[in-house]
Amino acid sequence: MKGAAGQLGTSLAAMPRYVQLATTLLNEIQTGKFPVGSLLPTEHVLCQQFGVSRFTVREAIKLLVQQGLVNRQPGVGTRVQAVAPTGQYTQTMSGLTDLQQYAVETMLEITRQEVVALSPEKAESLDTSVGETWLEIEGLRYAPGQPLPFAWTRVHIAPRFRALAGLTGQVDQPLYLLIEQQFGCRIQVVHQEIKAMSLDADLARQLKVPARSAGIWIQRRYMDTHDELVEQAVNIHPADRFTYRESFRREFAVMAPQVGGIKL
Amino acid sequence: MKGAAGQLGTSLAAMPRYVQLATTLLNEIQTGKFPVGSLLPTEHVLCQQFGVSRFTVREAIKLLVQQGLVNRQPGVGTRVQAVAPTGQYTQTMSGLTDLQQYAVETMLEITRQEVVALSPEKAESLDTSVGETWLEIEGLRYAPGQPLPFAWTRVHIAPRFRALAGLTGQVDQPLYLLIEQQFGCRIQVVHQEIKAMSLDADLARQLKVPARSAGIWIQRRYMDTHDELVEQAVNIHPADRFTYRESFRREFAVMAPQVGGIKL
DNA sequence: GAGTGGTCTAGACCACGAA
DNA sequence: TCGTGGTCTAGACCACTCG
Numbered sequence: 373m374k375g376a377a378g379q380l381g382t383s384l385a386a387m388p389r390y391v392q393l394a395t396t397l398l399n400e401i402q403t404g405k406f407p408v409g410s411l412l413p414t415e416h417v418l419c420q421q422f423g424v425s426r427f428t429v430r431e432a433i434k435l436l437v438q439q440g441l442v443n444r445q446p447g448v449g450t451r452v453q454a455v456a457p458t459g460q461y462t463q464t465m466s467g468l469t470d471l472q473q474y475a476v477e478t479m480l481e482i483t484r485q486e487v488v489a490l491s492p493e494k495a496e497s498l499d500t501s502v503g504e505t506w507l508e509i510e511g512l513r514y515a516p517g518q519p520l521p522f523a524w525t526r527v528h529i530a531p532r533f534r535a536l537a538g539l540t541g542q543v544d545q546p547l548y549l550l551i552e553q554q555f556g557c558r559i560q561v562v563h564q565e566i567k568a569m570s571l572d573a574d575l576a577r578q579l580k581v582p583a584r585s586a587g588i589w590i591q592r593r594y595m596d597t598h599d600e601l602v603e604q605a606v607n608i609h610p611a612d613r614f615t616y617r618e619s620f621r622r623e624f625a626v627m628a629p630q631v632g633g634i635k636l
Numbered sequence: 637m638k639g640a641a642g643q644l645g646t647s648l649a650a651m652p653r654y655v656q657l658a659t660t661l662l663n664e665i666q667t668g669k670f671p672v673g674s675l676l677p678t679e680h681v682l683c684q685q686f687g688v689s690r691f692t693v694r695e696a697i698k699l700l701v702q703q704g705l706v707n708r709q710p711g712v713g714t715r716v717q718a719v720a721p722t723g724q725y726t727q728t729m730s731g732l733t734d735l736q737q738y739a740v741e742t743m744l745e746i747t748r749q750e751v752v753a754l755s756p757e758k759a760e761s762l763d764t765s766v767g768e769t770w771l772e773i774e775g776l777r778y779a780p781g782q783p784l785p786f787a788w789t790r791v792h793i794a795p796r797f798r799a800l801a802g803l804t805g806q807v808d809q810p811l812y813l814l815i816e817q818q819f820g821c822r823i824q825v826v827h828q829e830i831k832a833m834s835l836d837a838d839l840a841r842q843l844k845v846p847a848r849s850a851g852i853w854i855q856r857r858y859m860d861t862h863d864e865l866v867e868q869a870v871n872i873h874p875a876d877r878f879t880y881r882e883s884f885r886r887e888f889a890v891m892a893p894q895v896g897g898i899k900l
Numbered sequence: 901g902a903g904t905g906g907t908c909t910a911g912a913c914c915a916c917g918a919a
Numbered sequence: 920t921c922g923t924g925g926t927c928t929a930g931a932c933c934a935c936t937c938g
Contacts, residue, residue: 446924447917568852568875586850588832611832620826710905711936
């Protein structure tokens with residue numbers, strides 16, 4: 373029976389003990405018994421308090437770690453770092469996006485390359501100051517064996533990396549990898565935005581499609597370990613030459629995420 | 637022979653046994669010893685073959701599961717489902733995609749709902765057989781307080797879930813969550829495709845935009861733990877009413893992913 | 901009924917951080 | 920030195936699938 377009421381068959385009593393334990397700890401974190409920044413009881417203590425084995429305690433804490441609620445450090449303990457899961461749905465993505473679609477198989481033909489002083493608009497787009505001198509690169513991306521480009525690209529590279537070498541006419545490595553290799557920098561976070569747009573006459577000409585046809589606009593902002601912008605790239609693709617694919621895999625969400633009676 | 641020991645200080649001998657075991661299994665999967673679709677040896681067998689405890693074997697297989705290389709089913713076994721680690725670059729995404737953009741704040745107004753026998757084209761799109769009877773739903777998505785819809789939606793739901801309840805005129809929960817709750821099913825993987833398109837007259841009318849204006853097409857395929865399609869949703873957004881945002885964080889790579897001498 | 905993976909116990913040794 | 924979490928062993932019982 374699947375009546376309207378109580379469709380959640382996940383009565384807590386039926387859940388594994390480590391899920392029950394994790395739920396208990398989650399509640400105690402949210403009610404302030406273990407404030408953010410404090411240490412959770414040690415595994416040994418939790419074993420005694422709940423009368424379970426260390427395995428069960430570790431499985432429970434593993435759930436909390438996966439949700440970003442606590443972090444663990446050998447020799448120190450388990451520290452509370454948030455009261456709410458950072459996203460009920462933290463998911464992992466297969467790394468095809470950049471590597472496969474832009475790196476492994478494609479080639480960038482550079483059509484323009486210039487160190488420019490930022491105009492107010494560009495400075496705002498890059499979230500930095502007017503007058504900084506960034507390296508600006510424009511080009512077209514080709515898939516192997518294809519005569520028509522599948523993307524127009526404009527890249528801005530931060531001043532400290534503007535001496536980037538290896539930017540001859542055709543580049544077959546992603547620019548952020550070049551930067552990492554030449555400057556020992558490390559990309560930590562990538563922010564991405566995707567939207568649709570209508571291709572203007574100039575873009576349409578370069579991409580060899582009819583003017584005003586539909587295209588997809590993808591912006592990627594590559595941040596280093598200090599969360600500073602290293603590179604911003606905008607790619608514009610004709611509708612019929614590019615599909616963006618990705619996959620997400622659910623990792624945890626083992627715990628019943630009901631909060632305040634709302635089932636989520 | 638450890639060679640230059642290179643930039644990755646991860647000499648395999650220093651890694652935990654379960655990482656070594658996972659790496660071994662990964663190699664054997666990639667060399668075809670365990671083809672996609674086949675079953676890995678059982679935990680018991682692996683314990684004997686490698687002379688380790690069941691804990692070690694399970695930790696190793698857990699790594700493979702986390703990378704999407706295998707899936708497990710009690711009573712059946714561990715099945716290979718991919719040869720490439722879905723993360724040369726394992727990245728985590730903050731779960732904004734679905735929850736924030738489609739679930740938390742938005743509302744789906746259902747305009748049509750019908751159990752349909754699949755035409756050949758739809759069967760192909762859903763990767764299943766002609767004649768199966770899937771639940772087909774069409775509607776418009778609204779953001780709170782906005783009079784104009786920001787998406788047109790068409791959803792197909794697998795026959796075994798077509799009795800889905802709660803589909804009255806306005807739905808404020810994501811459909812896949814309804815399915816999970818009512819049928820005890822669990823979404824494990826979501827495949828997503830994004831491309832640009834030109835909105836035809838009918839779509840343009842429903843979305844209240846000029847005909848032939850640019851739009852973005854997003855398809856999501858929700859797979860359960862057995863990698864079977866549960867729901868396929870297509871969302872079409874006008875260019876100026878929707879931007880898709882996501883962030884990727886590079887994570888500490890557990891297994892050394894070097895393939896063919898390339899360091900990655 | 902035999903075998904699978906999921907859960908769980910009660911121990912153990914280790915590297916590491918802190919006092 | 921002491922306690923932490925990380926790793927690992929050798930068992931056990933269970934629900935489930937399949938023949």
